Amino acid sequence: MLDKNGIAKRIAKEVKDGYYVNLGIGIPTLVANFVREDIEVEFQSENGVLGMGPFPYEGEEDPDIINAGKQTITTLPGASFFDSAMSFSMIRGKHVDLTILGAMEVAENGDIANWKIPGKMVKGMGGAMDLVASAENIIVAMMHTNRAGASKLLKRCTLPLTGVNCVKKIVTNMAVLEVTKEGFKLLERAPGVSVEEIKDATEGHLIVEGEIPEMTI
Amino acid sequence: MLDKNGIAKRIAKEVKDGYYVNLGIGIPTLVANFVREDIEVEFQSENGVLGMGPFPYEGEEDPDIINAGKQTITTLPGASFFDSAMSFSMIRGKHVDLTILGAMEVAENGDIANWKIPGKMVKGMGGAMDLVASAENIIVAMMHTNRAGASKLLKRCTLPLTGVNCVKKIVTNMAVLEVTKEGFKLLERAPGVSVEEIKDATEGHLIVEGEIPEMTI
Amino acid sequence: MITKKVLNVEEALQGVSDNMTFMLGGFGLSGIPEKAIAQLVKLNVKGLTCISNNAGVDDFGLGLLLQQKQIKKMISSYVGENDEFERQMLSGELEVELIPQGTLAERCRAAQSGFPAFYTPAGYGTEVAEGKEVREFNGKMHILEYAFKADFGFIKAWKGDTAGNLIFKGTARNFNPNMCGAANITVAEVEELVPAGHLDPNQIHIPGIFVQRIFEGVNYEKRIEQLTVRQHQ
Amino acid sequence: MITKKVLNVEEALQGVSDNMTFMLGGFGLSGIPEKAIAQLVKLNVKGLTCISNNAGVDDFGLGLLLQQKQIKKMISSYVGENDEFERQMLSGELEVELIPQGTLAERCRAAQSGFPAFYTPAGYGTEVAEGKEVREFNGKMHILEYAFKADFGFIKAWKGDTAGNLIFKGTARNFNPNMCGAANITVAEVEELVPAGHLDPNQIHIPGIFVQRIFEGVNYEKRIEQLTVRQHQ
Numbered sequence: 001m002l003d004k005n006g007i008a009k010r011i012a013k014e015v016k017d018g019y020y021v022n023l024g025i026g027i028p029t030l031v032a033n034f035v036r037e038d039i040e041v042e043f044q045s046e047n048g049v050l051g052m053g054p055f056p057y058e059g060e061e062d063p064d065i066i067n068a069g070k071q072t073i074t075t076l077p078g079a080s081f082f083d084s085a086m087s088f089s090m091i092r093g094k095h096v097d098l099t100i101l102g103a104m105e106v107a108e109n110g111d112i113a114n115w116k117i118p119g120k121m122v123k124g125m126g127g128a129m130d131l132v133a134s135a136e137n138i139i140v141a142m143m144h145t146n147r148a149g150a151s152k153l154l155k156r157c158t159l160p161l162t163g164v165n166c167v168k169k170i171v172t173n174m175a176v177l178e179v180t181k182e183g184f185k186l187l188e189r190a191p192g193v194s195v196e197e198i199k200d201a202t203e204g205h206l207i208v209e210g211e212i213p214e215m216t217i
Numbered sequence: 218m219l220d221k222n223g224i225a226k227r228i229a230k231e232v233k234d235g236y237y238v239n240l241g242i243g244i245p246t247l248v249a250n251f252v253r254e255d256i257e258v259e260f261q262s263e264n265g266v267l268g269m270g271p272f273p274y275e276g277e278e279d280p281d282i283i284n285a286g287k288q289t290i291t292t293l294p295g296a297s298f299f300d301s302a303m304s305f306s307m308i309r310g311k312h313v314d315l316t317i318l319g320a321m322e323v324a325e326n327g328d329i330a331n332w333k334i335p336g337k338m339v340k341g342m343g344g345a346m347d348l349v350a351s352a353e354n355i356i357v358a359m360m361h362t363n364r365a366g367a368s369k370l371l372k373r374c375t376l377p378l379t380g381v382n383c384v385k386k387i388v389t390n391m392a393v394l395e396v397t398k399e400g401f402k403l404l405e406r407a408p409g410v411s412v413e414e415i416k417d418a419t420e421g422h423l424i425v426e427g428e429i430p431e432m433t434i
Numbered sequence: 435m436i437t438k439k440v441l442n443v444e445e446a447l448q449g450v451s452d453n454m455t456f457m458l459g460g461f462g463l464s465g466i467p468e469k470a471i472a473q474l475v476k477l478n479v480k481g482l483t484c485i486s487n488n489a490g491v492d493d494f495g496l497g498l499l500l501q502q503k504q505i506k507k508m509i510s511s512y513v514g515e516n517d518e519f520e521r522q523m524l525s526g527e528l529e530v531e532l533i534p535q536g537t538l539a540e541r542c543r544a545a546q547s548g549f550p551a552f553y554t555p556a557g558y559g560t561e562v563a564e565g566k567e568v569r570e571f572n573g574k575m576h577i578l579e580y581a582f583k584a585d586f587g588f589i590k591a592w593k594g595d596t597a598g599n600l601i602f603k604g605t606a607r608n609f610n611p612n613m614c615g616a617a618n619i620t621v622a623e624v625e626e627l628v629p630a631g632h633l634d635p636n637q638i639h640i641p642g643i644f645v646q647r648i649f650e651g652v653n654y655e656k657r658i659e660q661l662t663v664r665q666h667q
Numbered sequence: 668m669i670t671k672k673v674l675n676v677e678e679a680l681q682g683v684s685d686n687m688t689f690m691l692g693g694f695g696l697s698g699i700p701e702k703a704i705a706q707l708v709k710l711n712v713k714g715l716t717c718i719s720n721n722a723g724v725d726d727f728g729l730g731l732l733l734q735q736k737q738i739k740k741m742i743s744s745y746v747g748e749n750d751e752f753e754r755q756m757l758s759g760e761l762e763v764e765l766i767p768q769g770t771l772a773e774r775c776r777a778a779q780s781g782f783p784a785f786y787t788p789a790g791y792g793t794e795v796a797e798g799k800e801v802r803e804f805n806g807k808m809h810i811l812e813y814a815f816k817a818d819f820g821f822i823k824a825w826k827g828d829t830a831g832n833l834i835f836k837g838t839a840r841n842f843n844p845n846m847c848g849a850a851n852i853t854v855a856e857v858e859e860l861v862p863a864g865h866l867d868p869n870q871i872h873i874p875g876i877f878v879q880r881i882f883e884g885v886n887y888e889k890r891i892e893q894l895t896v897r898q899h900q
Contacts, residue, residue, distance in 0.1 A: 002548040013638035018669050019878050040669045042830075042876070046535060048605045050874050051668065051830070058663040063464060063656040064592075070462035078668035078830030080874040081604050083611040083639075084461070084487075085780075088536030092554065092781030095848055095876045104521040111559075121520050122532065125511035129562060130536030133555035134781055164559035196487040198753025235436050237643050257436045259597075259643070262770060264694040265838045267641050268435065268597070275896040279698060280889040281825075281837035287695035288895040295435035295597030295632025296839055297641040300548075300844040300872075301694070301720075302776040305769030309548030309787065312615055312643045328792075338753050339765065341745035346795060347769030350788035351548055381792035550804030552785055571783030603869060636836060637870050
């Protein structure tokens with residue numbers, strides 16, 4: 001079973017040389033810490049920066065340089081700033097190669113719900129709906145089940161949707177899964193997790209073909 | 218009867234303090250020479266400059282600084298450069314206050330034809346269709362009749378249109394006319410030109426109400 | 435050169451009245467029109483509709499207007515770092531329309547650029563698409579979204595000149611350029627206002643034609659919402 | 668940092684072949700991708716569709732491709748400062764699609780930004796609107812225009828860095844920024860190529876994400892089409 005850092009580490013392996021990547025808040029943010037150092041990757045934040053670097057040293061923070069999580073950041077050589085319309089031109093125009101975001105629920109057809117729980121205070125979708133509607137490659141980082149133990153990989157989402165038929169891959173604390181036309185295809189097991197356990201934790205249709213390797217991180 | 222400079226001079230009186238103005242090629246270009254010096258006006262050229270100045274001194278021309286007529290120009294303090302999409306945002310978004318352009322024909326309903334003569338080499342509409350479709354205030358600078366003496370102010374245009382119902386005012390060598398729902402309303406006569414002569418030179422419906430003053434330039 | 439300079443925030447906000455619709459630049463608390471917001475608090479205009487990506491925090495940004503119950507409706511992509519906002523929203527005092535961030539930006543740009551409407555894939559199949567026209571292009575579903583209409587746009591830039599030309603800094607740029615010229619009257623406040631001719635015409639982000647009034651603000655607070663730092667090793 | 672630098676124009680144009688569609692920046696002869704055009708002449712690829720505001724003059728710009736009869740179709744807003752163009756057009760050898768200049772710019776920007784189509788008032792009621800969808804918004808008629816699709820975009824910028832970031836100069840900017848990222852592969856040529864980090868991130872006109880290949884050209888001719896000067900008094 002993986003912890004949050006483990007999920008981020010596994011997702012980092014999906015980040016390829018030359019990728020422009022947009023990271024959502026939560027576990028996705030951690031992915032930046034684990035990307036191989038011998039490849040070139042640039043992080044885009046939808047509030048208007050490409051080429052994000054690490055947090056600033058204390059005292060060097062600039063209120064005019066933040067990420068979409070409103071955190072103070074730095075930029076790396078080759079960075080650029082731009083307006084919101086251009087930022088979403090990058091996203092909608094499929095110039096960003098990979099989007100990694102969290103989810104409350106994912107359905108076996110690739111639908112995702114991650115912005116609203118009816119009856120609770122709704123903060124909004126931010127850029128998530130634009131990201132999931134446009135990105136060619138969307139990886140969801142999430143826990144396989146909720147705190148009550150119920151599956152978050154469903155036949156159909158029960159919460160209001162963020163986007164339809166869009167999720168390509170899911171990395172959970174238990175498994176790596178690909179979203180196919182037939183359902184969730186199990187690709188890898190987390191260390192120490194059995195296929196049976198993954199089956200039990202997956203409400204949506206799970207496809208298990210042949211031997212399922214344990215993931216290496 | 219006015220010459221081209223006279224037409225430009227008369228149109229210059231329509232340019233008000235604080236106006237952003239787009240000038241077409243031909244007579245409209247001359248208007249810049251006659252705008253009152255005590256008012257502030259900025260000239261936009263659709264290839265991407267606001268705040269155009271006079272031609273450069275010999276030897277100071279810059280191939281990277283031209284107007285939409287491809288002429289070398291200078292810029293004035295407060296000028297800016299921008300891309301073509303933003304340039305037409307200014308035009309389509311009605312931020313440019315006044316467009317002055319030439320025409321082959323204008324119809325009594327405000328239609329204009331100025332880009333194509335069937336059977337002849339067609340160079341294209343350039344930015345004219347965007348300008349006439351969007352501008353709130355369009356003044357046409359033209360000769361009242363063609364070389365054969367036929368009227369260019371028609372019931373309906375015979376040439377392919379550049380835009381429909383868009384011309385607000387026309388200044389010719391013979392008269393100033395407003396385009397109204399009822400037709401061409403005669404506002405002013407050129408020096409030495411009679412109402413009768415204007416009637417004869419106008420094929421479209423001409424509205425003459427009361428005494429028509431001679432224009433002052 | 436056409437002059438856009440006004441003397442102060444009071445002059446800049448002349449004509450503002452109850453029940454108007456405003457656009458306000460900023461992302462979180464970065465690049466917000468601090469001075470215009472302070473003046474709106476002072477004027478205490480009510481029944482406002484505010485188009486702004488976020489709604490500030492309790493004691494800064496649009497939160498200040500919320501405290502005085504000046505806002506009738508918020509149009510945003512992400513809100514609620516703000517207790518008073520939450521209280522008013524849950525009690526039904528405050529109307530909230532949540533829209534995707536890219537749609538928000540483009541509805542501003544469409545208004546600026548004279549496009550009445552556009553098709554975007556964002557929100558298709560979600561409640562955002564409810565009641566909206568849906569259309570397929572290239573095998574993908576899109577929804578039709580409309581240009582915003584607003585009375586005033588309040589913009590915060592870094593530098594500006596008396597011709598209204600603007601330069602933004604860092605991510606404080608965000609929605610500000612897209613809102614210029616998108617409302618009937620665009621009011622820009624800048625940290626440094628210079629005479630026309632002092633900015634490089636090549637490096638202007640927003641030409642003055644999109645700005646009606648410009649003034650220099652002093653003592654910007656520029657509050658940081660999420661201070662994140664790393665330690666020297 | 669992702670590197671976009673290629674060694675030379677030969678490498679930059681790898682993959683170019685017959686019957687492709689290209690976008691080429693420039694207004695008149697200002698801001699045209701001189702080096703890419705010269706290489707296209709050398710490669711002598713045929714059957715090209717070129718999206719470019721103008722078509723050059725007889726012995727410069729796209730006129731050089733016309734001399735070799737490499738162009739099958741031109742999509743432009745204004746053409747014909749060019750005898751060979753006129754000859755080929757009138758003889759029917761060359762297909763020409765004339766479209767309004769603002770529509771040309773926005774069809775590029777739509778492709779860059781992932782918008783499939785947009786409504787514009789330009790051309791309504793004219794032959795440009797023939798066969799196109801017409802729709803009324805706010806009492807005004809608009810026509811539906813579609814995003815361009817192209818194989819290569821050839822861009823000329825002033826300065827660039829190895830990350831592909833671009834800065835343009837004066838009115839040589841024109842269509843160039845709008846065409847970046849609008850074709851499958853965007854090739855930028857610059858007068859000065861600097862290492863990443865040497866350009867101010869705040870002053871970049873086009874971020875490198877929109878550019879796939881960048882190289883430095885030498886000895887730009889930058890011909891003036893209409894030299895107009897005034898005399899010292």
